[in-house]
Every structure is written in C-alpha cells, then in structure tokens.
Amino acid sequence: MPSIAFDCDGTLVDSEPLHNRADILVLASLGISIDPDEHRQRSTGIGRPAMLRVIERERGITLPPDTDRRIEAQLRQLVASELKPIPGVPETLLALAQRGAVMAVASNSDAAYLEQALTTCGLRHYFGERIASSDRVARLKPAPDMYLLAAALLGTPAAECIAVEDSKAGVASAHAAGMRTIGYCPPGHVFTPDQMMQAGAREVITSFTDLLALLD
Numbered sequence: 001m002p003s004i005a006f007d008c009d010g011t012l013v014d015s016e017p018l019h020n021r022a023d024i025l026v027l028a029s030l031g032i033s034i035d036p037d038e039h040r041q042r043s044t045g046i047g048r049p050a051m052l053r054v055i056e057r058e059r060g061i062t063l064p065p066d067t068d069r070r071i072e073a074q075l076r077q078l079v080a081s082e083l084k085p086i087p088g089v090p091e092t093l094l095a096l097a098q099r100g101a102v103m104a105v106a107s108n109s110d111a112a113y114l115e116q117a118l119t120t121c122g123l124r125h126y127f128g129e130r131i132a133s134s135d136r137v138a139r140l141k142p143a144p145d146m147y148l149l150a151a152a153l154l155g156t157p158a159a160e161c162i163a164v165e166d167s168k169a170g171v172a173s174a175h176a177a178g179m180r181t182i183g184y185c186p187p188g189h190v191f192t193p194d195q196m197m198q199a200g201a202r203e204v205i206t207s208f209t210d211l212l213a214l215l216d
Contacts, residue, residue: 001101002215003161005132005150005174008107008114010166011184012093013121014084016044022075023051026067032059044167044190047108047140048072076116085121086186088208093126095212104130106150106163106174108140130154142169147177164211167191168199175200182214 010016023043024034032055043051048068056063096103103126107114111133118124130153137145151158163174166184168191174181183196183204193204205211 001096001099003102003104003151003154003156004096005104005106005147005154005161005163005179007163007165007167007170008105008109008117010044010086011164011170012086012089012105012123013117014086015079015117016040018075018078018082019043019048022071022078023048026071026074027055029070030064030067032061041190044169046167046169047134050140072113076113079113079117079120083117083120085123086208090122092208092211093123096215097126101215102130102154102156103127104132104150104154106132106146106170108134108146108170110134111136141167141173142176144173144176144178147174147179151177151179162215165196165201168195171196171199171201182211184208 006012009019020036020040023039024036027034048071052063052067105114105127111131114131114133132146132149132153134140137149139145147163148158151161154161158178161179163179163181164184165171165174165181171181171183181201183201185191185193185196185204185206187206196204203214
C-alpha cells in the first residue's frame with residue numbers, strides 16, 4: 001500500500017465554503033464587497049495571504065494589518081460549529097489504514113487550524129506527526145515545497161508517493177514534487193476534470209470513495 005499525502009480543505013474536510021464565508025464577512029466589515037462565486041473560483045487552493053494580496057492589488061488598497069487575523073478568528077468560529085468531513089472520507093481513510101497505508105496531510109493552512117479541523121471531523125488520528133502546514137515551508141502551493149515536506153514526513157521518496165488534491169494549485173504542487181497526483185472533482189466543483197488534468201493530475205475521481213478502486 002503506497003504512502004499518501006492529502007490536501008485538507010476541500011479534500012478531507014468540507015471547509016472551503018466556510019473559508020469563503022469568513023473572507024466575505026470580514027471584508028464586508030471593512031467596506032469591501034466580494035462576489036461569492038468569483039471569490040470561490042479565484043481563491044481555492046492559493047492560501048489566504050495570496051488571496052489578500054490579489055484584492056489589494058486589484059483594488060489599489062492596503063488592507064488593515066490585522067485582516068488575516070480577523071478572518072482566521074471568524075473561520076475558527078465557523079469550523080467549531082459547522083465543519084464536516086467530505087462525504088466518503090471517514091470510511092475511505094479507515095479502509096486505507098486497515099490496508100496499512102501511511103498517510104500525511106499537505107495543506108496551505110497553518111498547523112493550529114489543521115489541528116482543529118482534523119480533530120473536529122474525527123480524522124486527526126490517521127496522520128500522527130505527518131502534517132505539512134504553511135508554517136513549515138518557505139513557499140506555499142503551487143510550489144512543490146509542501147509535498148516535498150510531506151514525502152519527507154512519510155519517509156518515502158516523492159516519486160513513490162500519491163497525492164490527492166482538489167485544486168489546480170495543489171495538483172501543480174504535487175506534480176512538481178514528482179508525486180503521482182489524483183484530482184478530486186465532485187459534482188459542481190470549482191475546477192473541471194480537464195483543468196485538473198492540465199494542471200498535472202494523472203487521474204481524477206468524482207467521489208472520494210473511488211480512491212480505493214484506483215489504489216487496488
């Protein structure tokens with residue numbers, strides 16, 4: 001059974017709607033109106049610092065220095081009360097663990113958030129110390145750093161690891177690290193299977209439980 005590195009937001013946990021709501025609520029409090037659909041399309045997978053820089057550049061503004069902290073606080077409240085795992089994730093991770101898979105997380109989110117999100121969804125115990133987070137690398141996705149760290153934490157060469165990702169930036173990151181990359185594109189997803197393949201995915205699944213058949 002291979003070593004597997006999973007993205008977190010939108011792949012393991014259904015947090016991307018919560019991220020978007022936190023962004024929009026805090027930005028609205030600053031007098032900045034954001035179209036929800038456009039924001040979802042543009043922000044998925046790139047990380048909050050990059051997203052805030054895009055807004056500043058496009059609008060010719062400088063956001064207050066505590067904007068990131070305020071969004072994080074809003075997000076934590078939403079996570080505590082509303083976060084759920086992606087359908088099919090709990091049973092799939094259990095089946096993989098029973099088959100002897102070693103699993104890691106590779107996320108543009110910070111370690112404290114990942115601890116809360118994975119614990120809230122009952123998934124934390126699958127990953128031990130194998131969590132590659134934004135505070136542990138010099139460059140976020142789409143750079144390969146996150147997945148190279150995940151491979152090191154898995155104790156497996158990147159070329160022998162599998163990555164599971166729901167964003168183009170994440171697919172590009174894992175592909176650049178040399179991993180076999182599987183794109184996760186559920187119905188209505190912000191990215192199409194073709195876009196994920198163009199970003200570097202070798203295969204694409206539309207249901208998380210399809211992962212088991214790919215790995216048999």
